[in-house]
Amino acid sequence: MNPHLLSVDSLDRDHVDHLLHVAGRMEPIASRRQVTRVLEGAVLGNLFFEASTRTRVSFNAAFCRLGGSVCDTTGFTFSSMAKGESLYDTSRVMSGYCDAIVMRHPEQGSVAEFASATNVPVINGGDGPGEHPSQALLDLYTIDKEFAQRGKTLAGAHILLTGDLLHGRTVHSLIKLLSLYPPMRITLVSPPGLDMPSALVELVASRGHRIELRDSLACDFSDLDVVYTTRIQKERFTSEMSESFAGVSHEFVVNKRFMDARCTPDTIVMHPLPRDSRPGVNDLDVDLNGDPRLAIFRQTDNGIPMRMAIFATLLQVEELIEKDLRPVRWFVPKRLGTLDE
């Protein structure tokens, strides 16, 4: 296996299945019933050249729950790089300090360049418009886990991807991962001009999946298993796009009315988060908070077992963990959130 995790493109079905399986075995630790110290003494370099508290803390906590220690870098500028240090030098130097490195960087390709200079495992935590593979893996893990609880399988599932399908790197990576599995039905609904890139649609179709493109949510989705909605990234719009979108944005909002009218009690709602909860923004509606179909917080929770699985796999300790468990001794609430179902 590649020592790094840079892109979902490097993953085949076996890799992904293995990661899903290992993530499942991390659940007793992630849900704080058990403690492991298998990575005690190991050091993670958590290099965030771009702000992202959520992703940074998720990687950090996952490594800590395996017993390791974390060195964080959160600044926008890396002092040495500001003095002309190459990614090659930075990478090789950090390799001398750390056993694994997570890197987020605003420039596409920078994490791969960084990784090419080191044999220490590097995980792409997001490189601008590029890749963010751990997000796609935790999304797939969420679908798989929610399905298992409902006696469903990925084969034959009906999944709706909606929102900005042009700019959303999470939906691009997720659809690639889904395409590795037996044929399913994938419906794409996006405002005009924000369609999924056709190369991706063709790739997925070529693997035997049924792709349907629609321009509205006003359809019958009574056999839908998953609604995956993403924020419309207006900050990336051209002025032409802004105009054409102005009148229609509310038509693409997933809210309680849509779920009740079009979907079933078994349809789950996902979102990569953060969502914009300000009034009038037309992101995923807060009126679904507390609704058991809203899976967005179970989804972020799944970042911990999946990122633990990524670390455990890259550092090759996944077979040691079960031998190293002890019960948690501190208070863990039955439900994490006050509205959790």
Added chain:
Amino acid sequence: MNPHLLSVDSLDRDHVDHLLHVAGRMEPIASRRQVTRVLEGAVLGNLFFEASTRTRVSFNAAFCRLGGSVCDTTGFTFSSMAKGESLYDTSRVMSGYCDAIVMRHPEQGSVAEFASATNVPVINGGDGPGEHPSQALLDLYTIDKEFAQRGKTLAGAHILLTGDLLHGRTVHSLIKLLSLYPPMRITLVSPPGLDMPSALVELVASRGHRIELRDSLACDFSDLDVVYTTRIQKERFTSEMSESFAGVSHEFVVNKRFMDARCTPDTIVMHPLPRDSRPGVNDLDVDLNGDPRLAIFRQTDNGIPMRMAIFATLLQVEELIEKDLRPVRWFVPKRLGTLDE
């Protein structure tokens, strides 16, 4: 018990006594004679949306000394919140990563709002002009501990609160905690216009304490047990207040001359820190450095056992710690500071 610690208002006498008692039991660890790992595997989210190195490091170190790991957030902006994420979402997401959360935020009420969305214990590390309950608890713990060493008790004590009693949230919280105890004598000395809010004075008086208001330190304090002084927060003054205060600020300075002339060798001096040590600023005078009555560093030291007690209590491990002790094996200086008495 409330799963969170948001305000001293939620604490009754029993809670406070329990925290003081648990803090006392943390002393062997806090003073680095013993090591415990009772929280090994637990993760603290230390979310500081407002800079405060001292408080942040104190919480961080306290959690580490219980065996846990810490994820720090130190930026002024929380990237997701800048994108419109609600406190509700942030709270629920962080709950999936962390076993306890300390939060400091410039907006009053924000920490309580954050806590209302999660069942994971949240500690208010300061919400602007609002609350900072761990500071009041460590202040009370300091008084209690210093008294015990001198054979004194809180009952019947004479405590002077001086400085800016209008804006200082630490004195507001401390006087509320003191008021839970048997009657004592509390003298309030503040410059004109910076008086303790009358609602607080009335509350404390209604609980049987003897409150005396004075406008000068030029009194006989020969039976005084504690001088608690706070910085005059000139940055919050109206221009009118600045003028009226200009000529008198030096009259409210606690220094060696005041202590020698007005107090006794048994009177201790406290301050919530930081103090402004620049010449002419008229904060607590540095001429008391090295004087055994100056308790300000013993007071900050007490932040560790008290914050350990808060974590241990909220995470319900306080009964496990004594079973889990080992001796410290590294060098610990007999005195932390070069001038400690």
Added chain:
Amino acid sequence: MNPHLLSVDSLDRDHVDHLLHVAGRMEPIASRRQVTRVLEGAVLGNLFFEASTRTRVSFNAAFCRLGGSVCDTTGFTFSSMAKGESLYDTSRVMSGYCDAIVMRHPEQGSVAEFASATNVPVINGGDGPGEHPSQALLDLYTIDKEFAQRGKTLAGAHILLTGDLLHGRTVHSLIKLLSLYPPMRITLVSPPGLDMPSALVELVASRGHRIELRDSLACDFSDLDVVYTTRIQKERFTSEMSESFAGVSHEFVVNKRFMDARCTPDTIVMHPLPRDSRPGVNDLDVDLNGDPRLAIFRQTDNGIPMRMAIFATLLQVEELIEKDLRPVRWFVPKRLGTLDE
């Protein structure tokens, strides 16, 4: 021994030998073959008032590899100090939280002032143009280790220091450490106006070493053991210096052609890093990447065992470590970098 490490001036030959010896004993841990937890429960305050990701992470990782926990401060401003808090107060407060403190600060002398107020061990991580003793120690450790692998000793060695010998604090500290050892030959090559301060040259000569000053690299260096090159810090130039240097900067570049033409296959190349890899900058050339003589990454790797040795010595646990080892159980690559020899 002094409880702090503030300057190489406080170190005599015995101290340095002891640190080199302890660093050698840290190698099994630093190279990730063994794990120790001897500092479990200890807390490091890693206070960086000036950005330096490399040095900060190196200290952080070294402390973690001994089993301790780290509280990082990375901001340019220390909130309390901005409110007029003295270094004395900051130092005494941090001493209550931490078992050891690393401090970097832009002002010369500030770290010593900070250390004078505490009995907790303080390590100078760089105080502006002042000292950075751990860098000099890891440089000496690198020379010693590379020599041992080649059957050489420091006695009689020929070492070239080149680049900006006027401003480079690392070469100043290194030459002081080298001067504690038996007579060697030290050649200094710097552009006009960037010579090693004469007081330092005299000190080293007075200790029996043979010092040669040259103004060009175009010499025969066929008996050279070490080339230590530093970045020309143009940002510190006067305008006169900039002019006189403009035409000659490329003449002081250490590159493959120089190494092949003037040196031997046994000559190692060192640099304190970061190096400026941008084209035309004339820092150490990247064409030596992958060349076994390029010791710069082995040199930064050595920061871990040397900083572990510094912590272990100051905290007096160096004799306990061998009793506390377990094998590493995670994947460690045979070579850290893809071009390592």
